[in-house]
Amino acid sequence: MTHVVVAGAGLGGIACAHELARKGVSVTIVDRNDYHQFQPLLYQVATAQLPAADVARPLATIFEGFENVRVVRAEISTLDFASLSLTAAGEKISGDYLVVAAGARANFFGTPGAEEFSFPLYSVADAEKLRHHVSEVLRGEHDPLDVVIVGGGPTGVETAGAFAELFTALRKMSHPGGRGEAWLINHGQALLAPFSERSHVYAHDKLIEHGAKLRLGVGVTAVDAGGVVLSDSTRIDSRTVIWAGGESAAPVAATGDAKPGPGGRLDVLADLTVPRFDNVYAVGDVANITDVDGKTLPQLGSVAQQAGTWAAHNIELTIAGKHRKVFQYKDKGIMAMIGRGAAVAEVGAHRHQVQGPLAFAAWLGVHAALLSGAHSKVDAFLSWAWDYFDSDHAAIVECHGNPKRIAWADDVKPTI
Template sequence: MTADGAVDLPQDPVVVLGGGLAGVACAHALGDAGEPVVLVDRNDYHQFQPLLYQVATSQLPAEDVARPHRVIFHKHPTVRVLTAEAVAVDAAAHRVTLGDGTEVAGSHLVLAAGAQPEFFGVPGAAEHAFPLYSVVDAERLRRHLHGLVREHAHAPGTKDAPEPPPGTLDVVVVGGGPTGVETAGAVAELMAALTRTGRLAAPARVVLVDRGTVLLAPFTDAAHHYAHGHLTSVGVEVRLGTGVAAVHAERVELDDGTAIPTRTVVWGGGESAAPIVLGAGVPTGRGGRVDVAADLSVPGLPGVYAVGDAANIPGPDGRTLPQLGSVAQQSGRAAGANVLRERRGVPTEPFRYKDKGIMAMIGRNAAVAEVGHRHHTVEGPVAFAAWLGVHAMLLSGAHSKTDAFLSWAWDYFDRDHSALVEMTDAPHRIAWEDTTADVPHIDPGA
């Protein structure tokens, strides 16, 4: 801060809006080169979205999937992080206005504001469903499930809990993509563990609903069948070709005319760009995302780039790349490299996505992975091990990696571990000596 209270910012910086996978990767690329960067994000942490469902089902503490920006960039003195709400963007001027009226502008602007849940106009979905797109979302869902289970579970060795009203503990998961499949599998295994340990008289009903004809649509037919078979085997009721007509506080209505009593609807039915992008004066396309050129720049707006879930990024075949973590990270690094080229007077280069495959966890010892650009299918224990390794390595920070490995090992060798955590409190991190600096400020009530 300066003497008059204004924000002390570097001269002519690159302004990066959003501190997710794409924004952090972009700031890293520029910070490594010693370029001045101002990264703006409402949260003081970077979150790892692929593991949010594990936070929601008490498998991992929220702190393990959210690492403070100040820790990430502590070795990058040219990267300044501003924890503030962006209320307006003037892309042509490379300017971001913050909630307190402060304006941040620079030589370039990189839009990496991420995504928000897309409810497709379904009545009641925004009010009553639980989306799973942020750490705050995951914590809200975890606390909701925790409260329901604690209220209606039996005490150990007794059967003194009153019978809950129909649907009280039942869960409906909307969406047959990785988020929906992984969440449905994790919830079903949690409910089964609560039943095995005598906390529930019978496992709660878990229903997965999707308008499509298969689960994990981007995967191969073998993966479709494997995912469907495993979810069914652990008690998930899969209803395909069916959409949600309305969501209420204690039931969900489907478009086939049926209704399911439930107080928990998990929404994994789609996403769109963050609202801040829509008012930035940039051309948008599908999902409200920014349509970008091959080098990730925004046509007609020199010095402006869009990456990650905020952008429609063309692939080598001309089709838009999916909203994946690997796409976000690679596009963020590539945009940073192109900004660096422009600042040094060198022509930009087109973004070339390196397709390393896709994977999804379906349950304990069960996963599907399609490896390499040819998407060779692997399933079962081998894919499960690969999923664990890849996601642990993608976590930011040694503490998070270690905690995740230990938590997963505990879950693997003790099938009832998640039930024990659910009946006590949230999972906790190891008490690292420097844990204070490595803990994000997560407010589930935000």
């Protein structure tokens, strides 16, 4: 039986492994965690809108019933493209095909102190660490919680909006933390740079309306235990600096037999294989993937998921003695949540722009589609998401209790 080794259990890796498993192909999927994490919702874990367990689904549950799938929980140390193998926890795992889906990490761009003193948001562990930090500050002291978010992309904008709303709710409760401020620092002059000018303005105005403080056109030159220094030599004091300033491929990508391209990612051919290695694929945030016109696609969950499924289909074609097909990405658009009742979406290849409730509906649709590949209870997610706009429970959670669950109703729980 053909054996495929999948390195990483993100959206791309899960999509690839699940498609192959359904077709009876033997699969070994390796990841440091025993769960799949849904990265677009990590900022909501960090701001107590969701518990970590609700954005992490056990791999044992995802592949339940597939006897042809082996799940290995181990840190991948090296990749070997020539032998179609990887090494994890001292074990060399080889196959007939190797799919690299190792994901991304925060890119600190060499900023002094950034890696040591800031909170990235690229894993469940990152989000939990930030949430515990915020809770400790709010529960243990009488000082306001000032937050600095570095980066004006979707993660930065969504996180800034969530914290601004948290502070508004705390003020309503007369909690000392309500005196805090959410600062968003962006090197460029526009928020959500890949979006249209109309979306830039909408995001800017909505964040201001929610109470966020914006510093645009300046960068962060240093981070320390007490705050950040900006490129205009000003300083913002804060013990809570959140880094959303960019990402690069997981370091293991550089251990293979191919020289990484921009962002430390693996360049791939049109069929998603790594050049010179016909049976090695790279998908998701670890890969530089282009569309049919040669334009590099953004690091989005929809790109990762579609690429993972496409790689599986190409492996199936090769097994059947047929020619592989060029990856064709179906553009579902780009979107960002800016706060309760405020979202922006540019839908489809022609980027039809919508705002407010319609944008939120688009956000729901895309995220539900992404979740359907890893979660069985999408209806519960939709119910929670609508309730999200009607509830200000995050501030109460930070001070008194636990976030509201999305009731996935799984028997197996991830180890987080």
